[in-house]
Each structure stands twice: as structure tokens, then as C-alpha cells.
Amino acid sequence: MGNRRPLTVSEREAIYDGRLGGKRLIGLARECQCSYSCARKWWRIGRKYGRDALRRQRQSQASGALSRFEPTVAERALYWKRLHPKRGATRILVDMEGDPLLEGVRLPKKSALAAFFREACPELLQQRKSRPKPPPHSTHIHALWEMDSKENVRLAGGTIATVLDVREPLACCFLGSFAHEVQTEKAWRKLDLREIQADLRLVFAEFGLPVAIQTDRESVYGKPPEEKFPTLFTLWLVGLGITHQFTRPGQATDQAHVERGHQTLFDWIEEPQPLANLAALQSALDEARFMHNCVLPSRAGDCQGRPPQEVHPEVKVPLRPYSPDAELALFDLQRVDQFLSRFAWPHKVSKVGQITVGPHLYYVGVTYAGQTVDVRFDPGDRHLTFHNAHNGHLLRRQPIKELTVATITGLEVPPPPTGKPVQLSFPW
Numbered sequence: 001m002g003n004r005r006p007l008t009v010s011e012r013e014a015i016y017d018g019r020l021g022g023k024r025l026i027g028l029a030r031e032c033q034c035s036y037s038c039a040r041k042w043w044r045i046g047r048k049y050g051r052d053a054l055r056r057q058r059q060s061q062a063s064g065a066l067s068r069f070e071p072t073v074a075e076r077a078l079y080w081k082r083l084h085p086k087r088g089a090t091r092i093l094v095d096m097e098g099d100p101l102l103e104g105v106r107l108p109k110k111s112a113l114a115a116f117f118r119e120a121c122p123e124l125l126q127q128r129k130s131r132p133k134p135p136p137h138s139t140h141i142h143a144l145w146e147m148d149s150k151e152n153v154r155l156a157g158g159t160i161a162t163v164l165d166v167r168e169p170l171a172c173c174f175l176g177s178f179a180h181e182v183q184t185e186k187a188w189r190k191l192d193l194r195e196i197q198a199d200l201r202l203v204f205a206e207f208g209l210p211v212a213i214q215t216d217r218e219s220v221y222g223k224p225p226e227e228k229f230p231t232l233f234t235l236w237l238v239g240l241g242i243t244h245q246f247t248r249p250g251q252a253t254d255q256a257h258v259e260r261g262h263q264t265l266f267d268w269i270e271e272p273q274p275l276a277n278l279a280a281l282q283s284a285l286d287e288a289r290f291m292h293n294c295v296l297p298s299r300a301g302d303c304q305g306r307p308p309q310e311v312h313p314e315v316k317v318p319l320r321p322y323s324p325d326a327e328l329a330l331f332d333l334q335r336v337d338q339f340l341s342r343f344a345w346p347h348k349v350s351k352v353g354q355i356t357v358g359p360h361l362y363y364v365g366v367t368y369a370g371q372t373v374d375v376r377f378d379p380g381d382r383h384l385t386f387h388n389a390h391n392g393h394l395l396r397r398q399p400i401k402e403l404t405v406a407t408i409t410g411l412e413v414p415p416p417p418t419g420k421p422v423q424l425s426f427p428w
Contacts, residue, residue, distance in 0.1 A: 016046035065116035089114035146258035169257035171312035172300040177285040208318020212243035337379035
């Protein structure tokens, strides 16, 4: 009888009237096909509250995040949330505290209110993306360099310059500060790839190749390869065996050392009047870098009032020596190819059947217009392969465009030696 339906009103009255007529409860329970305890319960309700109590339907117990509060609380909470969908539980609670319809009514805590919004109106909740973890910090000298640009530096005559700074955060040293004139007819421009490569080559020649270099997400640097096809800058570092590490979007604190370093250098070179020209700015930067690294006491890191290079003389010892003349020997295109083969990049095919991978257009076919394809790299024959994003079927293969040692490094690659084989003779 445990799964029996609830007693009807007539059955409840039959139990009540039968007991008044002298019948036993056990017999009445058999007649109504219910348990003895159920029959006894309704007899007691009728005896205590009268026949009218038998006709009242049993109300289910309220449930939910705000079930223990007056119904007006849930009504007004939903009203305020629909009126201001971008406001969270904390802010909505402030609105409810000032609501005249809730004056003197007990209000919930913000946790209960947030739970109620998840139950009653999940479509109004803000979908928050999880914040990516901060990039790993440096663990030893030359394990990680930070690089960033200070833009819109004004020189005499209105000339605009950009300064590229490279810093070793663990040693608290400036590895390089390079001034570039970026004046254009209308305003100023960003540094380009070849300028950045030229600056880094000077740093590499003095301090060797690091394990990793960290940058922000400027267009010349791109985004992490799991998000977007890598830039030539990233592939250049990969070919040299250097990891390209990125800061999180909008998190300048990930580059705290080099960002603070801009201020350190420019506090040193600050003059009442703007510097005369680019050469004067570069000379001032070189002097400021030397003074910071080798002469002035520093409170940064573990310097404790000593010059950074005195505390960390190992900064002058390269992990991997570098020479500009030997770069083509150090650069490994196969390392680049293996790196690219690890990723897949989703792209939506345009109306004319094309997609853009890096700086180049590739034709997939108008048959796939509007569809999403996964782009991958085959290191075996250096082709891009285009796959259906849903089932993985191969749709098309095309040779990758302009991804050679010359286009990545910007260096002139000598042609392979040609000529007839030389016949060697031996004296026997």
C-alpha cells in the first residue's frame, strides 16, 4: 500500500463517518485499501478539526532557493533581475532593500538570491569565461625574457619614437633598449617584424639565446598557436629553439618587470625639453641601461641595494651562444614544421569558398561556403590540409605559402651548391 494514490475526499469522509458509527479503523482501512496509519490520521484530523478539514487538499511543501521567504521576495527579485539583467545578486539585493513593496520583509542573502536566479531565470545570467592562468615565471637566469614597447615618445620638432625594451626579470637587468622613429604623415606606426628581429639579434649576440621570450598580443606577435595560426615572429623564435610565451588578454601585470622598467629608464633620461633627435634618445637609453645594470643601487628582486649585474654576474654568461653570422645554421625549419603539426585552427569558409590562414588566402571551394573547417599542417610535404570540423574528413590539400627560412628570418639564404661532382684520385 506504500505506493497507493492519496485518499479522495469521499474516502476520507467514509473513514470519519464509519468510525463515528462504531466501526473499527482496521476494517475501514481494508475497505479503502489504505494502511491503518493512514486511516487513523484522517480520523484524528476529522475529530480535531471537523468534517471541513477532510475536504482541504494537501498542499505540497514549497521548495527552491527562496521557498522560506514570503512569495513577494521571489516576485520582486525576478522583477529587478529582468529590469537589469546585467546586475548580479549583490547589486540586485541593494535594489530590493530600497523596494517599497519589500519594506519590513525579511530578505535573503546574496548566495540564496544567486541560487534563485540560476533556478528561475538562467537565460538572464552573464556567461563568464574562465580567466586563463597566468604565464609561468622565470626560474633561472635567461629562462624567460620580457619584451615590450613604450610608444608615443615625443622628440623635438614633434618627431614620434617607439622604444623596444628587453628585460631579464630574475636578474632585474635591462638587456636592450632600442629607439625607432615611427613618424608617419598622419600619426605614427607600430614596429614591424624586421625591426624587432634586428633588435633581438643584438641582444642575442651579447647575452645568448634564452629559453623563452614573453610578449603581449600585439599584431606583430600574434596570439598563442592554439588560438590562431602563428605569426612569423613566433615561428622565428621556434626555429631558434625559443618558446614564445604570451601574456593574458588585458593583463599588463603579466609584464610587470618590463612595464615598470619603462618608467625606470625614462625617469633617468627625463629632461626639461624633449630630446633633440633619435640618436640623442638612443644615447640616453644606453647610458641609462648601463647605470641601472652596473652602477646604481637597486631595490628590485634580490638586489638589496646593489647593482643588478653585481648580484647576478651570470647574466653575462650565455646559455646558448649566438652569432648573427651563424643564425642560418642555428635556425631549424624542421623544428618549425613539427611545431605547426601540433595544432588545428578552425576557420569559417567565406561565400566565395576562401579562408585566410596567416596573411594568405586559400581556396577551399564554394561547396563548403559557410561551413567551419579545421586547418592543419602536414610536415611530410609541407601542405596545409583542410578537414570537415564535424567528422574530420579531408576536403582539400594545398602547399603552404611563403613559409621558408628566408621569409621567416628575413635573411638571404644562399643557394645550395651546384656543379659537377669532383673526381678524387688517390696515389695507389
